Amino acid sequence: MVEDEGFQRYVAHFILWVGIAIVAFPVYIAIVASTQDNALIANGQMSLLPGGHFFEVYYQTIFVGTSGSTREPVYNMMLNSLVMALLIAVGKIAISIISAYGIVYFRFPFRMPIFWIIFITLMLPVEVRIYPTYKIVADLHMLDSYAGLSLPLIASATATLLFRQFFMTVPDELLEASRIDGAGPLRFFWDTLLPLSRTNMAALFVILFILGWNQYLWPLLITTRDDMQTIQVGIRKMITTTDALTEWPVVMATAVLAMLPPVFVVVAMQKLFVRGLVETEK
Amino acid sequence: MQKQAIFQSKLLPYALVAPQLAIVLIFFYWPALQAVIQSFLLQDAFGLSSNFVWLDNYVELFRDPAYFEAIVRTFFFSFAIAVSSLSFALLLAVMADKPLRGSMLYRTLLIWPYAVAPPVVGVLWIFMLHPSLGVLARYLRAVGIDWNPLLDGNQAAALIILAAAWKQISYNFLFFLAGLQAIPKSVFEAAAIDGARPMRRFWTVTFPLLSPTIFFLLVVNIVYAFFDTFGIIDTMTRGGPGTSTVTLVYKVYSDGLLGGNLGSSAAQSVILMVMVIVLTGIQFRFVERKVTY
Numbered sequence: 341m342v343e344d345e346g347f348q349r350y351v352a353h354f355i356l357w358v359g360i361a362i363v364a365f366p367v368y369i370a371i372v373a374s375t376q377d378n379a380l381i382a383n384g385q386m387s388l389l390p391g392g393h394f395f396e397v398y399y400q401t402i403f404v405g406t407s408g409s410t411r412e413p414v415y416n417m418m419l420n421s422l423v424m425a426l427l428i429a430v431g432k433i434a435i436s437i438i439s440a441y442g443i444v445y446f447r448f449p450f451r452m453p454i455f456w457i458i459f460i461t462l463m464l465p466v467e468v469r470i471y472p473t474y475k476i477v478a479d480l481h482m483l484d485s486y487a488g489l490s491l492p493l494i495a496s497a498t499a500t501l502l503f504r505q506f507f508m509t510v511p512d513e514l515l516e517a518s519r520i521d522g523a524g525p526l527r528f529f530w531d532t533l534l535p536l537s538r539t540n541m542a543a544l545f546v547i548l549f550i551l552g553w554n555q556y557l558w559p560l561l562i563t564t565r566d567d568m569q570t571i572q573v574g575i576r577k578m579i580t581t582t583d584a585l586t587e588w589p590v591v592m593a594t595a596v597l598a599m600l601p602p603v604f605v606v607v608a609m610q611k612l613f614v615r616g617l618v619e620t621e622k
Numbered sequence: 623m624q625k626q627a628i629f630q631s632k633l634l635p636y637a638l639v640a641p642q643l644a645i646v647l648i649f650f651y652w653p654a655l656q657a658v659i660q661s662f663l664l665q666d667a668f669g670l671s672s673n674f675v676w677l678d679n680y681v682e683l684f685r686d687p688a689y690f691e692a693i694v695r696t697f698f699f700s701f702a703i704a705v706s707s708l709s710f711a712l713l714l715a716v717m718a719d720k721p722l723r724g725s726m727l728y729r730t731l732l733i734w735p736y737a738v739a740p741p742v743v744g745v746l747w748i749f750m751l752h753p754s755l756g757v758l759a760r761y762l763r764a765v766g767i768d769w770n771p772l773l774d775g776n777q778a779a780a781l782i783i784l785a786a787a788w789k790q791i792s793y794n795f796l797f798f799l800a801g802l803q804a805i806p807k808s809v810f811e812a813a814a815i816d817g818a819r820p821m822r823r824f825w826t827v828t829f830p831l832l833s834p835t836i837f838f839l840l841v842v843n844i845v846y847a848f849f850d851t852f853g854i855i856d857t858m859t860r861g862g863p864g865t866s867t868v869t870l871v872y873k874v875y876s877d878g879l880l881g882g883n884l885g886s887s888a889a890q891s892v893i894l895m896v897m898v899i900v901l902t903g904i905q906f907r908f909v910e911r912k913v914t915y
Contacts, residue, residue, distance in 0.1 A: 356714060442639045457651075467874070468891050495642055512626055513627075524629075528629075550737050576857050591749070595746060598739060599738050
């Protein structure tokens with residue numbers, strides 16, 4: 341354009357790097373703290389450069405846990421988080437894609453009411469129904485179980501809507517062609533529709549995996565046993581109210597480990613992530 | 623909208639929607655219904671019997687100054703988080719929208735905090751700003767601020783807002799950048815040829831054309847501040863000191879945890895439900911218009 345572009349570009353680069361620094365600083369501090377000695381941190385003497393306790397702290401965090409009351413190795417918490425995240429992501433995609441298929445490709449009594457019943461759950465996030473849902477899960481004896489962690493979160497109006505919209509854009513000729521080839525509804529779904537939905541499913545999976553991994557309120561309520569705890573709940577229990585007892589290097593190592601899988605997914609699958617984020621918000 | 627080419631089957635469609643329908647009815651509608659029913663009942667101290675009390679639970683709730691404070695606080699938090707996060711993200715997005723070398727790298731380096739869970743965000747920020755050992759707290763004290771968010775309610779609130787806004791920057795940045803890239807460059811060029819300086823171009827061209835995105839993000843940020851700040855609050859302050867960081871969601875959680883008044887807790891849930899319905903309604907009305915901007 342008409343102005344001195346060169347100078348403006350330097351300003352833009354500068355502002356962006358300042359932004360990146362602000363965004364990255366808390367995580368940098370966490371990584372640095374996870375390599376230092378607890379006594380130093382507790383005294384308020386923490387150095388801003390990495391220390392020499394990296395292996396020791398991460399070994400303790402992953403395989404032993406804190407020395408205090410909630411002695412639970414973090415690898416087990418990560419395993420619980422992983423199972424929950426995968427169940428939520430895969431479960432949501434599976435039940436949403438088949439219900440969207442039923443709603444789009446069939447005519448049956450109560451078709452639209454069923455669609456609306458699924459749609460309205462958008463307005464019932466777990467936060468507004470915590471205790472009644474807790475009671476049902478307790479009555480079904482699903483406390484401290486993977487089913488209890490994932491099932492109440494597994495319905496998805498967003499995913500159903502997304503697949504419904506996608507199926508509407510699939511040309512009718514495809515169905516007619518496979519019908520001529522003698523394919524029934526299940527064959528058409530499996531051989532034609534599912535392969536076509538692959539990108540949508542992948543984009544959705546990325547978002548739902550992050551969502552599942554980052555669940556907090558629900559696992560906090562329904563897990564009472566330490567060995568069923570997810571990493572997000574575990575990290576909270578590591579911070580004791582009496583500050584002197586908090587093992588900060590272990591807490592920070594846990595924070596780093598808790599961030600690692602979802603951040604990796606965002607960075608490594610950026611295209612799918614952006615697509616999923618934009619699609620699910622439509 | 624209906625498909626013309628469809629399959630004929632009596633039972634299969636029901637089998638296809640059954641799993642989702644079962645989950646939705648058991649874990650969404652049944653508990654929501656329970657909350658509504660519960661909100662009209664008053665249980666005795668031992669939970670043995672309950673009476674139908676009409677709107678007493680609601681009336682009592684709105685007479686309770688603590689609840690009123692929580693409402694005001696939640697709206698204030700939402701406003702502060704949305705404004706601070708949106709303005710910072712917009713600045714970064716406008717810069718990243720310029721034809722710069724390495725703009726993809728910038729995007730990558732700015733969007734990853736989306737993946738950080740709220741409780742982890744809370745842990746990161748309380749550690750940096752912890753009164754006795756935080757690295758940033760040192761500097762605050764060095765410039766003469768008596769920093770102690772564990773005792774000072776206003777400072778605790780500021781801490782929550784700061785951490786929550788930090789997490790939301792990446793999300794807002796991504797949507798602002800997409801919104802900016804959807805504006806045809808010729809519009810800026812025309813304004814530039816007319817002699818509009820960059821600042822003027824921003825306020826008279828970019829900002830109005832971006833207003834659908836801004837409005838959309840405003841709603842999303844308010845919903846975020848209402849619900850997703852729970853993890854941040856619970857790890858940083860647990861609602862304290864006193865009740866100075868108790869939001870509506872946190873209050874439902876902590877009131878229910880103490881096991882006290884079931885009716886009141888249910889009434890609070892129902893009020894939250896109404897708020898979500900209103901917010902989602904606004905969001906959907908707007909999404910229809912967004913397509914045609």
